[in-house]
Amino acid sequence: MKIIVCIKQVPDTTEVKLDPVTGTLIRDGVPSIINPDDKGGLELALELKDKYGAEVTVITMGPLQAEAVLREAFAMGADKAILLTDRKFAGADTLATSNAIAGAIRTLDYDLVITGRQAIDGDTAQVGPQIAEHLDIPQVTYLQSLKYDGKNTFTIRKATEDGYQIVAVDSPCLVTVLSTANKARYMTVRGIVEAFDKTIEVWGADKIDVDESKLGLKGSPTKVKKAFTKGIKSAGQVYEVDTEEAIGILVSKLKEKFII
Amino acid sequence: MDFSLKIEEKLFLQMIREFAEKEVKPLAAEIDEMERFPIETAEKMGKIGIMGIPVPIEFGGQGGTNQMYSMAVEELSRVCGTTGVVVSAHTSLCIAPILENGTQEQKMKYLPKLASGEWIGAFGLTEPNAGTDAALQQTTAIDAGDKWILNGSKIFITNAGYAHVYIVIAMTDKSQGTKGISAFIVEQGTPGFTIGKKEKKLGIRGSATCELIFENCEIPKENLLGKVGKGFGLAMKTLDGGRIGIAAQALGIAQGAMDETVKYTKERKQFGKSIAKFQNTQFQLADLETKIQASRLLVRCAAYKKDNNLPYSNDAAMAKLFAAETAMEVTTKAVQFHGGYGYTREYPVERMMRDAKITEIYEGTSEVQRMVIAANLLK
Numbered sequence: 007m008k009i010i011v012c013i014k015q016v017p018d019t020t021e022v023k024l025d026p027v028t029g030t031l032i033r034d035g036v037p038s039i040i041n042p043d044d045k046g047g048l049e050l051a052l053e054l055k056d057k058y059g060a061e062v063t064v065i066t067m068g069p070l071q072a073e074a075v076l077r078e079a080f081a082m083g084a085d086k087a088i089l090l091t092d093r094k095f096a097g098a099d100t101l102a103t104s105n106a107i108a109g110a111i112r113t114l115d116y117d118l119v120i121t122g123r124q125a126i127d128g129d130t131a132q133v134g135p136q137i138a139e140h141l142d143i144p145q146v147t148y149l150q151s152l153k154y155d156g157k158n159t160f161t162i163r164k165a166t167e168d169g170y171q172i173v174a175v176d177s178p179c180l181v182t183v184l185s186t187a188n189k190a191r192y193m194t195v196r197g198i199v200e201a202f203d204k205t206i207e208v209w210g211a212d213k214i215d216v217d218e219s220k221l222g223l224k225g226s227p228t229k230v231k232k233a234f235t236k237g238i239k240s241a242g243q244v245y246e247v248d249t250e251e252a253i254g255i256l257v258s259k260l261k262e263k264f265i266i
Numbered sequence: 267m268d269f270s271l272k273i274e275e276k277l278f279l280q281m282i283r284e285f286a287e288k289e290v291k292p293l294a295a296e297i298d299e300m301e302r303f304p305i306e307t308a309e310k311m312g313k314i315g316i317m318g319i320p321v322p323i324e325f326g327g328q329g330g331t332n333q334m335y336s337m338a339v340e341e342l343s344r345v346c347g348t349t350g351v352v353v354s355a356h357t358s359l360c361i362a363p364i365l366e367n368g369t370q371e372q373k374m375k376y377l378p379k380l381a382s383g384e385w386i387g388a389f390g391l392t393e394p395n396a397g398t399d400a401a402l403q404q405t406t407a408i409d410a411g412d413k414w415i416l417n418g419s420k421i422f423i424t425n426a427g428y429a430h431v432y433i434v435i436a437m438t439d440k441s442q443g444t445k446g447i448s449a450f451i452v453e454q455g456t457p458g459f460t461i462g463k464k465e466k467k468l469g470i471r472g473s474a475t476c477e478l479i480f481e482n483c484e485i486p487k488e489n490l491l492g493k494v495g496k497g498f499g500l501a502m503k504t505l506d507g508g509r510i511g512i513a514a515q516a517l518g519i520a521q522g523a524m525d526e527t528v529k530y531t532k533e534r535k536q537f538g539k540s541i542a543k544f545q546n547t548q549f550q551l552a553d554l555e556t557k558i559q560a561s562r563l564l565v566r567c568a569a570y571k572k573d574n575n576l577p578y579s580n581d582a583a584m585a586k587l588f589a590a591e592t593a594m595e596v597t598t599k600a601v602q603f604h605g606g607y608g609y610t611r612e613y614p615v616e617r618m619m620r621d622a623k624i625t626e627i628y629e630g631t632s633e634v635q636r637m638v639i640a641a642n643l644l645k
Contacts, residue, residue: 077277193281195315195328202274 007060007177009051010111011084012121012137013044015068015075019126040075042185043122049190050152050183051120052083058154061085063114067095067106073206080201081193092210097223100128104136105225109216110209111141118160119180123148134182144175147182269563278334282341285314286349294346297472298617303428304472307349312383316342316353321361326378332507336514336569340562343518344525347621348472350518354511355424356380359629360387363433363449363504367492372451376431388429389508390420390478391501398634400435401444401498405480407436412487414450416480419462422628426476427461430454434478435501438494448497451489458483469620506579508629510568513585516593516625517561523593523600523618524558527551530604530613547603554596561589580642587635590625597622 017036025032040048051062064079066072067090076087088110095106111119119141121134131147138145148165155161161174165184193201211218219225245255260266271279289310297304311317319335321327335357343350361380364372379385396402405418416436423432432452439446452459462477492500528551531542541547564585571578597619601608608615626632 074277077273078280081277081281192285192314193277194313195278195281195319195330195334196323197315198274198278198281199329201277 007054007058007117008115009054009060009062009118009120010114010116011044011048011051011062011064011079012107012119012134013048013064013066013075013079014041014122014125015039015066015072016041016125016127038071038074040078041122041125041127043124043126043183045122045190046185046187047120047122047181047183048079048082048084049188050149050181051118052191053188054118054152054154055083055085058156063088063116065090065107065110067091067098067103076206077201078193080204081197082191083194083197087204087206089206089208090210090214091208092221094211094218094222097226098221099226099228100130100132100136101227102221102223102225104133104140105216105220106211106214107133108137108140109214111137112215113213117177119143119178121180121182123182123184131182134180138180141178141180143178143180145180145182146173146175149181149183150187152181275334275337278330279337279341281314282316282338285310285316286341286345290342290349291345294348294472295611295614295617297346297348299471299611301466301471303474304346304349304352305428308352308383308386308428311353317356317383317386318361318377318381319357321365321377321381325365325373325381327381331569332510332572333566333569336510336565339511339514340518340521340565343515343621344522346472347515347519347618347624348470350515351424351470351473351512351624352386354508354515355389356387356429358508358511359389359424359504360429360431360433362507363389363491363500364451366503367449367500369488371488372491376451380431385430386425386428388423388425388432389504390423390426390432390434391505392420392422393418394421398631400501401447403435403437403447405434405436406440407438407448407450409438410484413484414487414490416450416452416458416483416485418480420478422465422475423478424473424475424628426478427464427474432459432478433491433504434480435497438497442495444498445495447501448494449491449500450485451491452480452483452485456483456485467624469617469622469624471620503579505629506582507572509582509586509635510565510572510578512625512629513561513565513568513582513589516586516589516622517558517565519618519622519625520554520558520561520589520593520596523597523615523622524551524554526613526615526618527600527603530607534605541603550599550603554592554599557588557592558596561585561592564588580639583630583635583638583642586625586630587632587639590622590632593622593625594619 015038017033018039022036023032054060055062062084063086064084065088124131146162146164149162150165151163153161158176164171315328316338318327319330320332323329339350339354364376380387408415434450434452438448458481460479462479465475531547532540534541568578568581568585571581600615601619604613604615607613
């Protein structure tokens with residue numbers, strides 16, 4: 007089985023602060039990590055590798071520094087790594103990003119593509135599903151667990167808003183994974199020692215199978231008009247009452263404001 | 267001269283810090299309170315390679331460096347002194363002498379299982395009457411043709427009871443003095459070898475510290491480690507390496523106490539402001555931080571020399587002496603900064619202070635380190 011895992015380098019938002027003037031993230035000095043949902047996806051791939059002997063390729067798109075997350079993926083047990091980096095990719099929204107990544111995946115053999123559900127810096131949850139659409143393969147989102155029949159079919163438990171669904175899907179397909187689906191393994195010491203002897207393939211726009219007009223700023227229909235921090239209008243009121251009474255208070259407040 | 271970490275060392279630090287924070291820190295208070303050996307942590311560490319960092323891959327190890335190993339002991343000890351010494355005694359006192367003195371057969375037999383953490387290692391030198399004066403060995407090993415017969419006892423042995431492999435120092439020819447001392451590999455469960463009293467200690471209370479008893483304990487001839495009569499030198503050299511581990515442990519304990527103190531002094535308010543705003547606090551913290559960083563540079567220098575096959579005995583002695591005394595000073599002051607709260611078990615600094623004390627004592631007291639340093643200086 008050949009598995010492709012898409013991962014993203016993100017600032018560790020547990021340590022990130024907002025610039026009070028511009029309302030944007032202050033990224034200076036903030037450690038970069040593998041996006042947590044993507045790490046769950048990588049763990050899923052490595053578990054399949056442990057059980058069925060899959061080959062795991064990780065792909066990331068970003069500046070050259072994004073190499074760090076690929077080294078970390080090697081140290082966890084990934085076999086191959088591809089870094090998509092090119093000025094032509096810069097300024098990409100989710101559509102242009104998914105076009106670039108799908109363009110890279112098109113040139114590879116695969117049975118399963120895994121992405122995280124969403125990235126903690128953007129929270130869109132769009133790139134995974136878009137990749138599946140570009141590749142014209144089935145997708146299952148919000149994966150909690152997966153069973154493989156050893157041949158061609160995955161049985162997947164996916165989270166829904168108020169429960170879960172069990173679905174079966176044939177490969178090739180794409181799944182988006184929740185960080186809570188598993189507990190990602192630690193890098194091993196030997197994995198770390200050997201991670202820097204392995205080769206990361208660096209691909210530009212010329213290496214991937216997609217029309218260049220679909221990449222970067224040119225290929226991005228989304229324009230960010232303004233980013234701002236939500237201001238706190240007034241101190242809230244705290245009611246220390248039982249649930250029934252609390253619901254009553256909430257409902258009457260919402261009615262008072264004509265929200266319901 | 268390059269003081270920056272290598273890229274693989276940075277990634278290694280990221281891993282070991284996450285592991286220490288998530289797997290080790292949550293258990294630290296409990297294993298101290300219950301005097302419980304953290305066996306589950308040892309298993310987890312084995313899985314990801316922490317039990318065999320500087321062991322070559324050909325012997326089932328991780329192919330890492332002594333620098334990485336000392337960073338691991340530092341980071342583990344930063345949150346739990348007990349876990350730090352479990353790794354240090356295992357790696358420096360059991361794996362290293364086999365790696366450095368063992369035959370190919372011994373290395374193939376013991377190192378893969380030790381390096382994977384399937385087996386834990388220990389080292390027995392100290393006896394009731396042979397502490398700092400280690401040459402006064404009373405444990406004997408008699409050559410009985412196709413085997414060795416051991417009699418005697420060892421005390422204060424770290425990892426005892428949980429270890430599968432023990433490096434044991436014994437007298438093979440009393441008339442030869444230190445040249446009549448040899449080293450042996452003794453496996454758990456060998457008839458005539460039992461674990462005696464478990465010590466109740468001031469600190470590192472999760473670490474198992476016991477007596478080893480040998481009563482006509484027969485071990486195979488091939489379990490002699492190194493040559494007959496070379497055991498004293500082997501033990502001293504082993505302790506040289508062990509001192510890097512203990513220095514790293516002391517450094518980690520000091521850093522852990524500093525982390526807690528920085529956090530606490532910023533939060534704690536008295537006289538209308540946080541106690542971090544007082545110059546008394548600031549100047550004391552500045553002095554302690556400087557000593558911690560000096561300790562770190564000494565530890566890194568000793569590990570660098572060991573990795574590069576340069577003489578490091580003196581460097582290891584200085585690293586251990588300075589880091590241990592720094593750990594004691596930092597943890598004692600950390601308790602003082604925490605005031606009454608610091609004296610209670612609600613905060614980790616009292617545990618750190620109790621854990622720090624042993625670093626001035628084991629694997630050569632601070633006085634022994636001064637003897638080593640002075641002997642090098644005045645030779």
